[in-house]
Amino acid sequence: MKHTISYSISPGEMCLTLVSMIIGVGILTLPRVLATELGLADGWISILLASGIIMSLVALYVKLQQQFPGETLLQYIAGGKVGKWFAPVLALLFLVYFLCLMGYEVRILTSLMRMYILDQTPSEVIAALMLFITTYAVSKGVQGIVHLSLMFLPIVVFVLLGLISFTSINSDMTNLLPVMPEGIFPILLTMKVTLFSFLGLEILFFLMGYMKKSDLKVFPLMAGIMLIMFLYLLVTIISYANFSVDTTTQITFPTVELAKQIEIPGGFFERLESLLITVWIMTIFNTISISQLIFIQLLEKHFVKKEAFTTYLPAISIFFIFIVAFIPHSITETFQFGEWIGWLGLALYLVSLGCGYLFFFSRRRKTGKVGKGVSYES
Amino acid sequence: MYRKLLKKKRDTIQPLKTNAIDSSDLVDLTKLVKDYIGESSDIVQHDMVIAGLIKATLFYVSGLSDRDLLDNSVIKPIMQISQREVANLSHEELIKKLSQEVINLSSVQSIKSLEQSVHLLMTGDSLLIVDGVDKVIILGTKGYEKRGIEEPKSEVVIRGPRDGFIEDIQTNIVLLRRRIADPNFIIQTGEIGQRAKIKYSIGYIKGLVTEELVNEVRYRISCIKTDEVLETGTLEQLIEDNVLSPFPQLMHTERPDKTTAALMNGKVIILIDGTPYSLITPTTFEQLLKSPEDYYDRWHIGTLIRLIRYLAAFFALFLPSLYIAMVTYHHGMIPTTLALSIAGTREGVPFPAFLEAFLMEITIELLREAGIRLPRAIGQTIGIVGGLVIGDAAVRAGFVSPVMVIVVAITAVASFAIPSYSFSIALRMLRFSFMIAASMFGLYGIVISYITINVHLVGLRSFGSYYTSPFAPFRYKDWLDLVFRAPLSQQRTRTNEPGTLDDIKQN
Numbered sequence: 001m002k003h004t005i006s007y008s009i010s011p012g013e014m015c016l017t018l019v020s021m022i023i024g025v026g027i028l029t030l031p032r033v034l035a036t037e038l039g040l041a042d043g044w045i046s047i048l049l050a051s052g053i054i055m056s057l058v059a060l061y062v063k064l065q066q067q068f069p070g071e072t073l074l075q076y077i078a079g080g081k082v083g084k085w086f087a088p089v090l091a092l093l094f095l096v097y098f099l100c101l102m103g104y105e106v107r108i109l110t111s112l113m114r115m116y117i118l119d120q121t122p123s124e125v126i127a128a129l130m131l132f133i134t135t136y137a138v139s140k141g142v143q144g145i146v147h148l149s150l151m152f153l154p155i156v157v158f159v160l161l162g163l164i165s166f167t168s169i170n171s172d173m174t175n176l177l178p179v180m181p182e183g184i185f186p187i188l189l190t191m192k193v194t195l196f197s198f199l200g201l202e203i204l205f206f207l208m209g210y211m212k213k214s215d216l217k218v219f220p221l222m223a224g225i226m227l228i229m230f231l232y233l234l235v236t237i238i239s240y241a242n243f244s245v246d247t248t249t250q251i252t253f254p255t256v257e258l259a260k261q262i263e264i265p266g267g268f269f270e271r272l273e274s275l276l277i278t279v280w281i282m283t284i285f286n287t288i289s290i291s292q293l294i295f296i297q298l299l300e301k302h303f304v305k306k307e308a309f310t311t312y313l314p315a316i317s318i319f320f321i322f323i324v325a326f327i328p329h330s331i332t333e334t335f336q337f338g339e340w341i342g343w344l345g346l347a348l349y350l351v352s353l354g355c356g357y358l359f360f361f362s363r364r365r366k367t368g369k370v371g372k373g374v375s376y377e378s
Numbered sequence: 379m380y381r382k383l384l385k386k387k388r389d390t391i392q393p394l395k396t397n398a399i400d401s402s403d404l405v406d407l408t409k410l411v412k413d414y415i416g417e418s419s420d421i422v423q424h425d426m427v428i429a430g431l432i433k434a435t436l437f438y439v440s441g442l443s444d445r446d447l448l449d450n451s452v453i454k455p456i457m458q459i460s461q462r463e464v465a466n467l468s469h470e471e472l473i474k475k476l477s478q479e480v481i482n483l484s485s486v487q488s489i490k491s492l493e494q495s496v497h498l499l500m501t502g503d504s505l506l507i508v509d510g511v512d513k514v515i516i517l518g519t520k521g522y523e524k525r526g527i528e529e530p531k532s533e534v535v536i537r538g539p540r541d542g543f544i545e546d547i548q549t550n551i552v553l554l555r556r557r558i559a560d561p562n563f564i565i566q567t568g569e570i571g572q573r574a575k576i577k578y579s580i581g582y583i584k585g586l587v588t589e590e591l592v593n594e595v596r597y598r599i600s601c602i603k604t605d606e607v608l609e610t611g612t613l614e615q616l617i618e619d620n621v622l623s624p625f626p627q628l629m630h631t632e633r634p635d636k637t638t639a640a641l642m643n644g645k646v647i648i649l650i651d652g653t654p655y656s657l658i659t660p661t662t663f664e665q666l667l668k669s670p671e672d673y674y675d676r677w678h679i680g681t682l683i684r685l686i687r688y689l690a691a692f693f694a695l696f697l698p699s700l701y702i703a704m705v706t707y708h709h710g711m712i713p714t715t716l717a718l719s720i721a722g723t724r725e726g727v728p729f730p731a732f733l734e735a736f737l738m739e740i741t742i743e744l745l746r747e748a749g750i751r752l753p754r755a756i757g758q759t760i761g762i763v764g765g766l767v768i769g770d771a772a773v774r775a776g777f778v779s780p781v782m783v784i785v786v787a788i789t790a791v792a793s794f795a796i797p798s799y800s801f802s803i804a805l806r807m808l809r810f811s812f813m814i815a816a817s818m819f820g821l822y823g824i825v826i827s828y829i830t831i832n833v834h835l836v837g838l839r840s841f842g843s844y845y846t847s848p849f850a851p852f853r854y855k856d857w858l859d860l861v862f863r864a865p866l867s868q869q870r871t872r873t874n875e876p877g878t879l880d881d882i883k884q885n
Contacts (some may be wrong), residue, residue: 147836147850
């Protein structure tokens with residue numbers, strides 16, 4: 001029937017999917033990473049600047065995507081003579097990136113679980129369970145994955161905001177002062193950390209191909225980035241205000257520790273960090289399932305053309321993710337691994353965006369200015 | 379392949395040599411009909427002579443046809459007709475005279491198909507065979523015993539109409555027609571079941587419902603090839619989208635007002651003769667938590683009740699598993715004093731929390747099942763005896779802790795607060811898997827199960843509609859009628875699932 005024949009992602013859905021992809025484990029560690037890098041309380045300025053940059057990057061891509069509605073970026077690149085050879089290279093890089101990202105998320109999830117919820121269960125079991133359900137989710141296709149983001153994101157944001165509103169009672173805002181004691185330069189240096197925490201943007205290259213031309217708008221995505229920025233700012237500022245910058249550097253997951261501080265009047269529940277983590281499993285699930293879907297689609301489109309093999313791809317992907325997840329030996333190594341993934345992701349985003357524009361301009365020159373699909377409407 | 383092997387020749391259906399009636403001789407025709415019907419003794423053959431000239435035979439099924447009607451409107455006028463009136467009439471004129479002037483019935487028709495006429499005989503009509511006429515006159519004399527309209531037992535409301543559907547499809551259609559005087563309200567009737575040939579009706583409102591939906595419903599029903607479909611539940615299983623899903627994909631109701639509301643939202647309803655339920659399709663998750671009463675009370679009350687219902691659904695699904703997870707794995711989440719008192723009550727209980735919860739849950743399911751089967755008065759007693767006596771005795775004997783009894787009792791009560799019975803069963807089933815997950819992986823297990831159910835739900839369709847709408851294809855307008863039930867003056871559009879041709883409900 002009509003829904004099952006063609007599904008297109010609506011702008012609002014795209015926005016929320018983007019948000020649930022980006023808010024992965026980053027938000028749990030962001031205050032600490034920022035505090036360690038900077039040593040000052042100015043991390044929030046860095047977040048503001050980074051989200052500005054991210055917004056412009058997103059806007060740039062949406063403008064590009066408007067030129068080839070209904071196609072993913074890689075499909076567009078693969079459409080030309082040079083691009084035909086270039087697209088698989090990009091696809092391979094993206095495969096590596098998403099594989100590492102999923103491994104990283106799974107690993108952080110197991111550490112979180114071991115630390116706060118299940119201290120006896122082996123990490124491997126926790127990881128395997130998560131990967132099984134993400135694989136099940138992937139079987140529901142793009143529509144299923146997008147709708148799952150819609151189902152979970154409101155719960156996650158609601159719980160996070162609720163918890164933060166309880167903590168803010170015993171916070172000390174003077175911890176945030178002074179503002180910019182060493183000028184803007186050190187803040188700019190920490191931008192890489194904040195930019196990394198916005199990674200996940202790459203899904204736009206793949207998912208925006210499922211949108212209608214009239215839906216390719218910049219504003220909803222901007223709103224999504226704003227929401228993320230707001231959450232990041234809130235978490236960072238409140239953890240600084242609660243723990244002071246120096247203490248924050250010592251805490252592995254400051255956001256989770258924030259929840260630990262809460263005392264609900266009446267004392268009906270204690271240790272609400274379990275609640276936060278429980279809910280956070282859903283975002284981690286979202287991030288992994290979106291990545292896995294794109295991972296499998298990339299494989300299907302560029303490398304594994306045989307129908308007989310494609311049915312096994314989800315199962316095979318579990319195997320590789322599982323291995324990647326347990327490559328780092330310790331939590332410190334995992335964070336180091338995370339930073340590499342950040343560099344890779346950022347580089348990939350810029351390279352693909354650049355390539356996209358390059359191919360677009362070169363093709364437009366060939367076909368003349370009034371080539372097909374060249375119309376700026378938003 | 380297997381089907382071919384298993385297929386056996388059936389010889390009980392009597393093969394008909396000719397379907398059309400080709401003889402005009404009374405004896406031949408009567409024999410034909412009698413051969414076809416077989417030797418049932420409830421089929422009455424009544425021979426008579428019209429005006430002392432023409433022989434005729436009347437067939438009817440005793441009990442299915444209205445005897446008074448037959449006596450007064452058919453037999454009496456035919457007997458009293460004078461010789462002068464029928465003399466010198468051709469066959470065509472005789473039939474015309476009989477059906478237009480003599481017989482006092484609103485439905486008289488003459489047909490040539492034997493199979494059709496016997497089928498009509500089986501549904502309560504009478505057959506009149508007249509010597510010399512090669513047609514059968516069908517007399518609409520349906521009249522059989524039926525239950526009066528009563529208050530629906532399974533869906534009780536405090537404020538709202540008290541009438542419910544009954545087993546007779548005609549009455550049910552009337553109940554709907556009385557509420558919708560719109561000529562666009564279409565009822566289309568057909569038959570399902572190759573042997574039983576049970577009447578069913580599809581109802582929808584033209585101009586609201588999309589053509590695709592009606593076609594899909596028609597297509598799925600016409601695909602059914604089975605002996606009989608006795609209940610909407612049987613039909614539901616034959617036409618639903620996903621057979622493996624624990625969630626009901628069609629809603630059934632005994633209430634005409636609920637059915638009318640569904641029609642007004644651009645849905646298709648299915649009625650079956652012989653059951654007091656109507657099927658509503660498509661159905662989404664949130665509709666299973668709605669009751670017609672939400673709209674009859676003012677919006678504050680409606681909103682509060684909805685909130686309580688969602689809470690009930692949450693408890694019915696999660697409460698035992700949360701208890702197991704907290705007691706087994708996450709002692710820290712419970713405040714210290716409470717944790718101490720729970721530990722105190724669990725002292726001496728020989729079972730782990732999971733087994734304790736499982737035993738109690740099974741006990742309560744047993745009690746519930748027993749309570750349904752027993753006569754109403756005894757059923758209530760069993761409920762009290764089971765709930766109070768067994769619970770108390772179990773605690774005193776040290777089998778279970780009192781907290782566990784509280785948890786199980788709240789869960790049971792919560793599952794009764796859900797308006798849709800089939801949805802409540804789905805939650806009951808899933809509760810056990812949640813309990814197993816919680817006993818193995820604590821909170822993590824619960825979340826994983828929750829995510830799994832969500833993955834299943836986003837993939838589920840009911841006749842092409844997203845099951846999780848308006849949560850998952852996010853429809854902000856439908857949120858006015860979700861947990862929060864906005865004042866009716868604010869609900870200006872119809873719900874988004876299914877799509878309708880005319881979205882505006884009020885201006």
